[in-house]
Each structure stands twice: as C-alpha cells, then as structure tokens.
Amino acid sequence: MDKLSVMQAFRRIVDRGSFTRAAEDLGVSPALLSREIKLLEESLGSTLLIRTTRAMSLTDAGRVYYDEAAGILDAVNGVETRIRAGAGAVRGHLKVNASSSFGQTVIAPMLPAFLETHPDIRLSLSLDDRVVDMVEGGFDVSIRIRAAMPDSALLARKLGTMRQRIYAAPAYLDRAGTPETPADIAPHRVIGFLLADHLATWSLRNGTDSVSLDLDPPIRVGNSLVLRDLLISGMGIGTLPGFVSDSPVARGDLVRVLPDWELPAPEIFALTASRLGMDAKVTAFLTALRRALAA
Template identity: 75%
Template sequence: MDKLSVMNAFRRIVERGSFAKAAEDLCVSPALLSREIKLLEESLGTTLLTRTTRSMSLTDAGRLYYDEATGILSAVTEVESRIRDGAGAVRGHLKVNASSSFGQTVIAPLLPRFLASYPDLRLTLSMDDRVVDMVEGGFDVSIRIRSAMPNSALITRKLGSIRQRIFASPAYIEKVGAPRDPEDIRNHRVVGFLLADHLNAWTLQGPAGKITIELDPPVRVGNSLVLRDLLINGQGIGTLPDFVSNAPEARGQLVRVLPDWELPAPEIFAVTASRLGMDTKVTAFLDHLRAALRA
C-alpha cells in the first residue's frame, strides 16, 4: 500500500464528502477507493469513516488521521516545491517572531547584513513579549527564552544560554545603598518583570548555595527595555538578561548588585513547526543569529 497515495485519497474523500466525487477527482473507481480505505482501516485496527447509504462521517480516529495526513502531505508538497525551485536557494517569505527586547537588541542589528546576503528574501519580524501561537500566526520560526520548553508538537532547537543578574543605577546605590545580602533585597524598591516566572520570587544561586526571596514589586512592567530604562533612571533594583544589560553596564549606567549572586540561566530556543526539518531561509536566519550570539 502506497501510504502517501492512500493519505491523499483519504483527504480527498473527507474534503469532498463523497467516495464518488473523490474518485472522479483522482480518476479512479469508487470501488478502488473503498478497497484502499478498508485496507487502511485494517492496517490501523480502527474505523476512520462511518458510512450509511445517505451520509458519511469521521470517527475520532478518522479526524486525527485526517489532520495528521493533511500536515504530512502539505510538508511533502513544500519540500518538493523547494527542491524544484532550486536546492539551497534562500527566497520566499520568512516570518519570525521574538520578544520585543530580544528582537530589538539582538535580531535587529543583524538584519541589514542578513537581508543584504539574500536579496530575494521577504521578511516579517513580529515582536511580542507574550508567547504567541506560531502555527496560527503563520510564523516560520519563533525565538523564545525560557528555562525549559514544554512538550509539544513543535520542534525546538537550543541556540544558547543567557545570564540573568541583578542591577541598579549608580545614583540609586549612592542614595539608598546596595543590598548587603539576598535577604536585604526585601528592604529595597524592586522593579519586576511582569511576564517573568520570577516576578514574585527570586531564586538566587551564590556562594552560600541557593536561596529564594519572596517579593512584592511595587513597580511591574511587561518589557525588559522599559525595565532597563527605569533602573538606569534610579527607580530601584531589578533583574535583566545579559543581552539587555551588557551595553548600559559597559557605559556605567548600570552596576551589578550582589555580583556573586544570579538567577538560573534561561535558554534561547528556536521553535519551528515543521516535522520535516527547517527550510533554507530558516536555516540561513538561524546561522546569522548564532553568529550574533557568539559575538
């Protein structure tokens, strides 16, 4: 049994709602289609379609098979199209999703060189600090920063790690002083990242091991760049990832607080929906991103 051929036949039967109409589209007899679906059901050990003289409907197993077969056939069509268009050609429309802070500080600087390298490529960069449904949004790749990725049908690839440390401005420290130890953080004005797992509790690793500090930040923002600017302007202490903190720290606008302590290092993941691997435009983009992360 040719599985792809049977998948295509099953999909056409479901979409046309009729064996006769599907057979006409595929230029075969309804009897042949009926035999193929019966063999498919026997090989799977379950019923996919319930049929009467007047109607036809999908079983739960049939709905699952239809959804998965549709995805596989679409992916095969895409692969064949890419090969026909020229192996290794980077063209088409690349749709990328990332958080606002990562998009602005890491991805945006690499785009001019990336786009210059691939003039036939169209690019859409969507930046959103909340996790979006990348399949529904039609994204080719989503860059996510998490301590771990949940199990799902999506394909995840680790690109690197970041450092998550505590910062304040020199003016704040001169005015209020720096925390003497992790417990002393509670006596300071904390600016929290609204979307972080550690909004109300900082688990810090340091010379004395691991300690968790319960907090109730009086100021909470949903964007790391806004948080950075508040810290630079002396509004308190807070945690920042290194791709946000490196530049202002180098300029002396921010200084490390409790430099021997930091939060667990999150990972940078590239998430794709394809089960058959990344296409050339996604691979080219991630190669440029890896180079930027190394730099």
C-alpha cells in the same frame, strides 16, 4: 484506489506496449497491473485497452485518458522538481516572531547584514511579549526564552543560554545603599518583570549556595527595555537578561548588584513547526542569529 499510482501504471503500460514489460519496470506482477487496470475501467465505466494474445491497443476513451493522465503526471513531476530545486535556495517569505526586547536588541542589529547577504528573502518580523500560536500566526520560526520547553508538536532548537542578573543605577545605590547580602534586597524598591517566572520570588545562586527571596515589587512592567530604562533612571533594583544589560553596564549607566549571585539561566530556543527539517531560509536565519548571540 491510488489514482496517481494507477495513472503512472497505465501510462507505463501504454508506453511499453506490454503489461509484462511495464510490470518489470514497476517491480510488480503483471497480474496486479491487470487487476488495477480492470478496476480503473470499472470505475470509469469505459474500456481503455483492447488486449488480444498478440497485440494491445487504446480505445478512443483510452487515448483521452492517456493524454490527460500524462499531462497530470508531468505537472506533478514539474512541481516536485521545482520544489526540490528550491529547497536549498535562501529565498522566499520568512516570518519570525520574538519578544520585543530580544527582537530590538539582538535580532534588529543583525538584520542589515543578513538581508544584504540574502537579498531574495522577504522578511516579516513580529515582536510580541505574549506567547503567540506560531502555527496559527503562520510563523516559520519563533524565539522563546524559557527554563525548558514543554513537549509539543513544535520542534525546539537550543540557541544559547541567557544570563539573568541583578542591576541598579549608581545614583540609586548612592542614595539607597548597596546590598551586601541577598537579605539586604528586601528594604529596596524592586522593579519586577511581569512575564518572568521570578516576578515575586528570586531564587539566587552563588556556587553551591542558594537563597530564595519573596518579594512584592511595587513597580511591575511587561517589557525588559522599559524595566532597563526605569533602572537607569534610578527608580530601583531589578533583574535583566544579558542581552539587555550589556550595553548600559558598559556605559556605566547600570552596575551589577550582588555580583557573586545570579538567577537561574533560562535557555534561548528557536521553535519551528516542522519536525521534517528546516528550509534554507530558516537555516540561514538561525545560523546568523547564533553568530549574533555568540558575539
């Protein structure tokens, strides 16, 4: 027995003063309503309605049940109304998870304008280079950078594509020489990214040409910003995503090595837990993030 449905039916019967009129309102047969009320009375062990051929009246128990049921139904309707009214409002606690490098170089710079535009948002930004369980962590959205997302109960929305290229400091190249072909990488000190699929194997592409380099990086780090700083200091050659390399390249701290070659470009995904759609605060955040990535 669906208690809320039965409560609604009982309330409608009393309000309309008739099984027939209540049945018409609810789109069911009077016989079905009669059976439901009989089952309700049997479950309660009490008579709620006294019916004759000419009239219907509430018993004392029926009046108590009607008053309490009306309060419960009004409370449920009130909650639903407030939820619907707030569904389009950009407010509430937004919990975001991302990698340290992406969070510091892409998300952090966009936050002042985003929070100024949406002052009713409370933000928790968790930066972690490990892949976390976003449902267990209670995150509304998690930013992941992958070649592809595996099938799961999470919903992945593609935000953009990330360039992945080879860089070194001018001073390092002046000292160690500038590679002219992919094969020239082998004698160089390679700094590897521990969390990347290409830690020990670089699959390079140049148009339709491709080559695979098997490497054994003597220096391996698990953070792109640390890798960037090591490259700037002249420690070797390594790969960086575009959102990390753009600024030091613009300043002249790094230069691109083998400019005609690059690694496969992974995708930037936003993962959310619900397949029923996003609430307004998540939608607003992802809209701002897409703008930041486009800029």
